[in-house]
Amino acid sequence: MNKLLRTLIPFDIAKGLSITGKHFAKVFFTANRRKVPFHIVSEYPEVVAKMQPRFRGRLTLLKDEQGEIKCVCCMACEKICPTQVITIEKGKKEGRKMPFPVRYDFEMERCIFCEFCVESCGFDSIILNHQFELAAYNREDFSLGMEGLEQNMFVPSPVGKFSVADD
């Protein structure tokens, strides 16, 4: 008799549904969605996505206060990169004692964002910024260098309009 009753009335399914209902009610009856203790959905393109301070984004060359490129071509980053995506050419520049990178090429499509390059740099001349929207339409857009209009190593990629590169 008891078994028949249990077969007829699906208690377990009701139990599952009650959990769903509880969560639904929680969101539905709080008019302001921000008050829900754990909602994980954010209104992403409208609201800027905030990255953690240590987030590993795209590689960026840094300049010092005088606007000079900080890199001194020690080649440590080129050597340590597990996917060999950095190519540096050493050169000289008028009025600068340290070597100057004539070429600093970065093939982003093969970068695996491991931050080994930044770790190995003893001169703090590169960082991984907070940019995460790195998709592009053309393959050439992934080859970053020091020259070029939009896709170079100093400015954030034009593709990711929403991400912040505030450091």
Added chain:
Amino acid sequence: MFKNEEMEVNLGPQHPSTHGVLRVKLRLDGETITHCRPMIGYLHRGVEKICENQTFFQGQVWTDRMDYCSAVANNLGWAEANEKLFGITVPRRAQYIRTMLNEFNRLASHLIWLATHALDIGAMTVFLYAFREREDILDMNEAFCGSRLTTTAFRIGGLREDLPPGFEKLVTKFLAKFPSCLEEYENLLSENRIWKKRTVGVAKLSAEDAIALGVTGPVLRAAGVPYDIRKAFPYAAYAEMDFEVPTKTEADTYARYLVRMEEMRQSARIIQQCMDGMPEGPVMAKLPKILRAEVNEVYHATEAPKGEIGYYLVGEKGSGNPYRFHVRAPGFINLQALPKMAEGGLIADIVAAIGTLDIVLGEIDR
């Protein structure tokens, strides 16, 4: 006249329930499986060979990409195998942080197993709830090492950086709500009659067979063998932790579900102990600039969420690269039990059998 003929069917490689690109060759007699052979290799990237051509330091990034659901556990095994090879002692604080992150990773891996396994069998709701909790863990990964999935979390000799400020708050918040979340999953599944019909008595693997096939992890423990490397050969800070190794004797899909749920409880306990007993001090040992091995070999096994992950490294005198690198991937060896579990069963149950093994093809094919 009608003849009784067996039919050959391919499950996969693009089948959503095979968790990647696994092809299973099945021979069917009606709906009964008479012959089952998993075909692998679609995701082969040659991780072992790549590592042999790179320095010991660089090798870690490839271990992330083997079992991408438990990257931190893979990193831990790699780092410890190297430390064994070079004879480096890791500071105690680093050991504690490693243990804590490893347990978080176990939670994340088990949650993704629960989500996809339940989804395969037909329970959609759990999927969404389990991913909600996994999201918090990935956020913690991001706060600690800057990446969510391919973490590259540790370095040979310790950690790159200490815990970020505010990390304790994230952990406390997570631990406060996690038990109630687990209860929620159990409310949804444990007594659910559809779930029980699909799992109880399905895909059995006896303890003898499991040992003979070299199966490890929750699949072995659900057959009643209390073998857990964290207890048997303690590494990191596990010797100082107080936790239990859950076992069941039914050896079916439902028992594996119960074992993994209990393991999540124990993981939460370990994390709490790590937080309470976190020692102060440095997180990185003193290292030479370039790691060079004398000729010797090490095998180091750790308990990844899926079973025993072992790294075998051979160093070469004066060389900065490993001479030979081999991974004993838990998924690869656990998958060999699939024919034993599926043959003689119904074709509908093979989805449960694949799900309960908790395989990740990135690790199997490497």
